[in-house]
Amino acid sequence: MPLIIASGLLIALVYTTFVYTDFKKGLWDKDIRGRLLEILITKKTKLEKALYSRIYYTKSIAAYVSLHPDVTNTEYDNLAAELIRQDPVISSMALSKNCVIGAIYPVKGHEAAIGLDLLNHPKRREIVEKTIETHKTFVAGPVELVEGGMAFISYTPIFDKANHQSERFWGVTDIVIHKDLLLNEARLKEQEFGFIFALRGMNGSGDTGETFFGNDSVFRHDPVVVDVELPYGSWALAAIPSEGWGTYNDQDQILFVILVISSLIISILTFLFVRAMIKIRMNEQELKAIFRSMSSLIIEFDRDGTYVKIAPTNHSLLFRNEEEMLNKTVYEIFDEPTARFFHDSIIKCLDSKALVVIEYPLSINHEERWFTARISWKSDLTVIYQTYDITDQKKIQQELAISEQRLSELNATKDKFFSIIAHDLRSPFNQILGFSTILLDEGDQISPQDQQSYISKIYDGSKQTVWLIDNLLSWSQSQRGLLVYSPSLFQLSKLVHETLILFEENAERKEISLQVNISEEMQVYADKDMLSTILRNLVSNAIKYTPQKGTITVSSSPAQDSASKTIRVVVEDNGIGIDSSFLETIFLINQKNSLPGTQNEKGTGLGLILCKELVEKHGERIWVESEKGKGSRFIFTLSAESDPQNR
Ligand code: ADP
Numbered sequence: 001m002p003l004i005i006a007s008g009l010l011i012a013l014v015y016t017t018f019v020y021t022d023f024k025k026g027l028w029d030k031d032i033r034g035r036l037l038e039i040l041i042t043k044k045t046k047l048e049k050a051l052y053s054r055i056y057y058t059k060s061i062a063a064y065v066s067l068h069p070d071v072t073n074t075e076y077d078n079l080a081a082e083l084i085r086q087d088p089v090i091s092s093m094a095l096s097k098n099c100v101i102g103a104i105y106p107v108k109g110h111e112a113a114i115g116l117d118l119l120n121h122p123k124r125r126e127i128v129e130k131t132i133e134t135h136k137t138f139v140a141g142p143v144e145l146v147e148g149g150m151a152f153i154s155y156t157p158i159f160d161k162a163n164h165q166s167e168r169f170w171g172v173t174d175i176v177i178h179k180d181l182l183l184n185e186a187r188l189k190e191q192e193f194g195f196i197f198a199l200r201g202m203n204g205s206g207d208t209g210e211t212f213f214g215n216d217s218v219f220r221h222d223p224v225v226v227d228v229e230l231p232y233g234s235w236a237l238a239a240i241p242s243e244g245w246g247t248y249n250d251q252d253q254i255l256f257v258i259l260v261i262s263s264l265i266i267s268i269l270t271f272l273f274v275r276a277m278i279k280i281r282m283n284e285q286e287l288k289a290i291f292r293s294m295s296s297l298i299i300e301f302d303r304d305g306t307y308v309k310i311a312p313t314n315h316s317l318l319f320r321n322e323e324e325m326l327n328k329t330v331y332e333i334f335d336e337p338t339a340r341f342f343h344d345s346i347i348k349c350l351d352s353k354a355l356v357v358i359e360y361p362l363s364i365n366h367e368e369r370w371f372t373a374r375i376s377w378k379s380d381l382t383v384i385y386q387t388y389d390i391t392d393q394k395k396i397q398q399e400l401a402i403s404e405q406r407l408s409e410l411n412a413t414k415d416k417f418f419s420i421i422a423h424d425l426r427s428p429f430n431q432i433l434g435f436s437t438i439l440l441d442e443g444d445q446i447s448p449q450d451q452q453s454y455i456s457k458i459y460d461g462s463k464q465t466v467w468l469i470d471n472l473l474s475w476s477q478s479q480r481g482l483l484v485y486s487p488s489l490f491q492l493s494k495l496v497h498e499t500l501i502l503f504e505e506n507a508e509r510k511e512i513s514l515q516v517n518i519s520e521e522m523q524v525y526a527d528k529d530m531l532s533t534i535l536r537n538l539v540s541n542a543i544k545y546t547p548q549k550g551t552i553t554v555s556s557s558p559a560q561d562s563a564s565k566t567i568r569v570v571v572e573d574n575g576i577g578i579d580s581s582f583l584e585t586i587f588l589i590n591q592k593n594s595l596p597g598t599q600n601e602k603g604t605g606l607g608l609i610l611c612k613e614l615v616e617k618h619g620e621r622i623w624v625e626s627e628k629g630k631g632s633r634f635i636f637t638l639s640a641e642s643d644p645q646n647r
Pocket of ligand 1: 537541542543545546573575576577578586594595596602603604605606607608609631632
C-alpha cells in the first residue's frame with residue numbers, strides 16, 4: 001500500500017516536473033529570444049539608416065542627371081563633393097553613361113576605373129543588368145576593392161527624363177561604401193552583450209545568400225534573424241548566445257534533475273509516512289483490541305475527580321454510561337461518602353506519586369459488586385485509575401472464610417471430644433472407683449455415716465458421668481446430623497418443674513432457692529428432649545456459678561419485639577456473673593471457656609455450645625445478659641404455635 005501510493009506520487013511528480021521544466025524552458029527561450037530580437041532590430045535599424053543615407057546620395061545624383069543628362073564631369077564632381085563632403089564611409093562615387101564609367105569622385109586613386117565598361121565586367125554586368133531591369137537601386141557586394149578592403153556598391157539606374165517623352169536609359173551611378181566602416185557606424189560587432197552576430201545575403205540575396213559578416217555557423221544554430229531591407233532584396237542579420245543555447249538547456253536540465261530528486265525524496269518520505277501511519281493505525285487497532293479484551297476499566301481522573309478519559313475497555317463495569325460520566329466529577333455521579341472516598345484516593349496518589357490501591361463495593365444494576373482499583377500517578381494533573389471486578393473473588397474469599405471457620409470449628413469439636421473423653425469422663429470414674437474400692441476393701445471398718453458419704457459421692461460421680469455422657473451423645477448426634485428435631489406442643493411449666501426436680505438436692509446443698517415463674521397455660525411448640533437438655537444445662541450452670549443462699553428463677557414471657565407468637569424463656573441467677581470480655585465468645589466452641597463453680601465444681605465447656613445448637617435447631621436464638629458479680633440471665637426464644645417459620 002505505501003509503495004503503491006509512493007510510486008503513484010512519484011509518477012505524478014515526475015510528470016509535473018516534465019511539464020513544468022518544458023514550460024519554464026519555453027519561458028526562458030521566449031525571454032532570451034525576445035531580448036535578442038530587440039537588439040537585432042536596433043542594429044538592423046542603425047544599419048538601414050547608415051546604408052540608406054548613402055544610397056540617398058546616388059539617388060540624388062540619379063535624379064539630377066535624369067533631369068540634366070548632359071551633365072559634365074566637373075558638375076558631377078562638384079555635386080558629388082557637395083553630397084559626400086567628408087563622409088569616410090564612402091570610398092567613391094561614379095557616373096557611368098551607357099554603363100561606361102565617365103566620371104568618378106574622387107578621381108584620386110580611382111583613375112584606372114575611368115573608361116571601364118560595366119557591361120563588359122564579368123561581376124558587375126549581372127548587377128547592372130538587374131538594376132536596369134528593375135529600375136531599382138541595387139546594393140551589391142561586399143566585394144574586394146582594388147585598393148584593398150571590402151565594400152558594398154550601390155547601383156542606381158538613371159533614365160533620361162529631360163529629352164524624351166518616355167524614359168530612356170541613360171546609364172548608372174554607383175557609390176562604393178566601405179563595408180567595415182558602414183558596419184562600424186551601425187555598431188555591428190561580431191560579438192556583443194553575450195551574443196554572436198552574423199550577416200548574410202551577398203548581393204541582397206537574403207537568408208539564402210553567402211555570409212559576409214561574422215561566423216557562418218551562427219546560422220546553423222537556430223539563430224534569431226531579422227531582415228535588413230535593401231531597395232532590392234535584403235540581408236539577414238542573425239545572432240545566437242555566445243555560449244550557444246546549451247546554457248539555457250543546461251539550466252532547465254538542472255531544474256529538471258533538482259525537481260526529479262525532490263520528487264524522489266518526497267515519494268520516499270511519503271512512503272515512510274504512509275508506512276508509519278499504517279503502523280500507527282495497526283498499533284492503535286491492536287491497542288483497541290487489547291483494551292476491548294481487558295476485563296478491567298481504565299479511567300483518567302484529574303485533581304478535581306473529573307472523568308477526563310475513559311478507555312474503551314470493559315464498559316460494563318461503568319457505574320453509568322460513558323457520556324453521562326465524561327467531564328463530570330465523582331461528586332456528580334456518586335453519593336457524598338463514596339465520592340469523597342474516591343476523591344481522597346486520587347488526591348493521595350497525586351500528592352504521593354505512589355500507587356494507591358483501594359477496595360470498595362458498588363451497586364450496579366441493583367447488584368452489589370466488589371471492586372479493587374489501582375490508582376497510578378500520570379502527571380501532576382491526572383492519574384490513571386484501573387479497576388477490576390472482584391465480586392467472584394470476594395465470594396470465594398467469603399466462602400473460604402466460612403469453610404475455614406467451619407474447619408476450625410470441626411477441629412475444635414474434635415479437640416473437645418478428645419478432651420472430654422480423656423479428662424472429663426475419666427475424673428468421675430476415678431471418684432466412683434476410688435470410693436467403691438474403699439467400701440469394698442474396708443467397708444466393715446468404716447462408720448455408717450462415712451459409708452453414706454462415700455455412697456453419696458459414688459452416686460454423684462455416676463450422675464455426673466451419665467449427665468456428661470447424655471450431653472456428649474446429644475452433641476455427637478447433632479454433629480453428625482443424626483439429631484432429629486421432632487417438635488410437639490406441650491405445657492412449658494411442666495417440663496421446667498420436671499427438670500428442676502433433678503437439681504433439688506444440689507440446690508439444697510448450696511441452700512439455693514429454685515423458683516419458677518411460668519404460667520400454667522403457657523404452651524410451647526418444641527422438641528421436648530432438646531428443650532429438657534437446654535434447661536438442664538442452664539439450670540445446672542446457674543447452680544454451679546451461684547454461691548450459697550442464692551436464688552435461681554426460670555421464667556417465661558411473650559417476646560415483645562416479635563410479631564409472631566414467640567416467647568422468651570429466662571434462666572436467671574444472682575451468682576458470680578460473667579466477665580464482659582467473655583460474654584462475646586461464651587457460645588463459641590473454639591474458645592477455652594470453662595471456669596470452675598463456686599464450690600470448685602468442674603465443667604467441660606460443652607453445655608452452652610450444645611444449648612446454642614439445640615436452640616438453633618428450633619430456628620430460635622439464645623443469648624446472655626450478665627455483669628460480673630451481679631448474676632446472669634440466659635435467655636432463649638421459643639415458638640408458642642405449631643407452624644413456626646424458619647425452622
Ligand atoms: P461448663 O461445663 O464449664 O459449665 P458450659 O458451656 O456450660 O460449660 O459453660 C461455659 C462457661 O460459662 C462456664 O465455665 C462458666 O465460666 C460460664 N457460665 C455458664 N453459665 C454461667 C452462669 N450461670 N454464671 C456464671 N458463669 C456461667
